[in-house]
Amino acid sequence: MVFERSAGVLLHITSLPGTLGIGTLGKEAMEFADLLVRAGQSYWQILPIGPALSVFGYSPYATVSAFAGNPLFI
DSSP states (O other), X not given: OOOOOOOEEEOOGGGSXXXXXXXXXXXXXXXXXXXXXXXXXXXXXXXXXXXXXXXXXXXXXXXXXXXXXXXXXX
């Protein structure tokens, strides 16, 4: 069995540029994915994107639902 190496990056959507101060799942995300392909990367890992609440310190790991998305990213 032959194993091939692959690489990727960890970048949260909020780190992308955007007109409202944070990135979105729109044009900026697609452009970043295209950049990864051109750079020969295989993976893009992101932090959870569920809605965060102030009572949990806006932590992406303490979301109210594993199935809901944050409306700020849409």
